Amino acid sequence: VIGSFVPTRFKLSPQAQAPLVRSNMNRPPGRRLHEFNHVSLCVKYMIFFLNFIFWLFGGLLIGIGLYAFVDKWQDKEFVKVENIYDVILNVSLVMILAGGVVFIVSFAGCVGALRENTCLLKFYSLCLLVFFLLEMAVAIMGFVFPHTMQSLLEETLSDKIIHMYREDDDLKNFIDFAQQEFRCCGLSSEGYMDWSKNEYFNCSSPSVERCAVPYSCCINATDISAKWASKHHVWVAEASNLVWASGCIEVVRAWAERNLYFIAGVALGVALSQLLVIYLAKTLEGQIELQKSRWHS
Numbered sequence: 103v104i105g106s107f108v109p110t111r112f113k114l115s116p117q118a119q120a121p122l123v124r125s126n127m128n129r130p131p132g133r134r135l136h137e138f139n140h141v142s143l144c145v146k147y148m149i150f151f152l153n154f155i156f157w158l159f160g161g162l163l164i165g166i167g168l169y170a171f172v173d174k175w176q177d178k179e180f181v182k183v184e185n186i187y188d189v190i191l192n193v194s195l196v197m198i199l200a201g202g203v204v205f206i207v208s209f210a211g212c213v214g215a216l217r218e219n220t221c222l223l224k225f226y227s228l229c230l231l232v233f234f235l236l237e238m239a240v241a242i243m244g245f246v247f248p249h250t251m252q253s254l255l256e257e258t259l260s261d262k263i264i265h266m267y268r269e270d271d272d273l274k275n276f277i278d279f280a281q282q283e284f285r286c287c288g289l290s291s292e293g294y295m296d297w298s299k300n301e302y303f304n305c306s307s308p309s310v311e312r313c314a315v316p317y318s319c320c321i322n323a324t325d326i327s328a329k330w331a332s333k334h335h336v337w338v339a340e341a342s343n344l345v346w347a348s349g350c351i352e353v354v355r356a357w358a359e360r361n362l363y364f365i366a367g368v369a370l371g372v373a374l375s376q377l378l379v380i381y382l383a384k385t386l387e388g389q390i391e392l393q394k395s396r397w398h399s
Contacts, residue, residue: 141389145382146215152379153211153226156204163201170194170272187262193272211383218390227383234376241369244358252355260289260351264299267316278318284357286350287319293347294319319345 171194189195207229214222243251267274281287288296297303297315305313321344358365 141218141386141393145386145389146218149215149379149382149386150212153208153215156208157212160201160203160205160208163197164205165201167194167197167201171198174271187259191259191262191266191273192270193276214383215386218386220387220390220394223383223387223390227380227387230376230380230383234373234380237369237373237376245362245366248355248359252351255351256290256349260296261299263289264296265301267300268302278316280350281316281318281346284350284353285321285346286348286353287315287346288349289351290349291352293349294345296349315345321345 174194207226210222211226213219214226263273263277267277287294290296294315298305301307302309302311303314
């Protein structure tokens with residue numbers, strides 16, 4: 103009966119399939135590649151757009167750093183780079199270098215994903231892995247050995263930062279901001295006495311700022327003109343009523359201990375995000391390699 107006829111799916115015999123297989127193999131390469139393309143577009147464009155944002159951010163950092171560096175050079179401010187500390191303590195150079203690293207790595211991720219270039223994707227995932235390991239090393243040192251990290255920072259950076267306070271306006275602004283925000287003075291455990299190591303604030307200096315401290319150390323801004331504020335040898339009890347007595351490294355360490363769970367949560371989120379991006383990059387790389395092997399087989 104025609105009304106009761108139900109069409110059924112039929113299967114070709116191997117002898118009948120052979121001409122179709124040969125016909126498919128003789129099709130143009132572009133069409134064959136399209137038919138066997140299993141690269142995930144979701145993964146591909148997720149990596150691309152994510153790295154495009156960081157690429158723009160890296161370019162912005164480079165631009166701001168170059169602007170600050172050129173502005174400093176035009177003001178005839180001498181920029182010396184004799185050792186690693188001169189680079190670390192130069193805010194404009196740090197921004198240029200950090201922006202350059204972000205720019206290059208994110209560019210590799212963008213182009214590698216968009217062009218399905220496995221070499222760039224391998225470079226990208228390797229860089230992310232190196233960043234992840236470095237971050238983990240710093241986090242472990244900070245959480246497990248906080249006092250050791252504090253001593254290391256005080257020994258390596260304290261004197262350099264104090265000496266360069268008046269030499270670099272960017273560094274000066276950063277120090278003033280940190281001292282005001284964290285309510286501290288100086289860097290080491292000696293607190294405000296650190297500023298006696300600066301040639302402008304030292305008591306032997308002919309400057310009007312001799313035996314003084316930066317204004318950002320004062321609890322009240324009006325106290326900077328008070329006579330007591332220009333004497334390092336006042337009693338600690340008296341000084342602590344008018345200037346912040348604790349060093350900034352100690353204050354920051356104490357702040358980190360009070361906010362340990364928040365910092366650990368942020369660090370964990372960043373670490374998991376990096377691992378996810380590494381996984382996506384390796385997944386895309388594997389899919390591309392699979393298609394290449396099918397193409398050449």
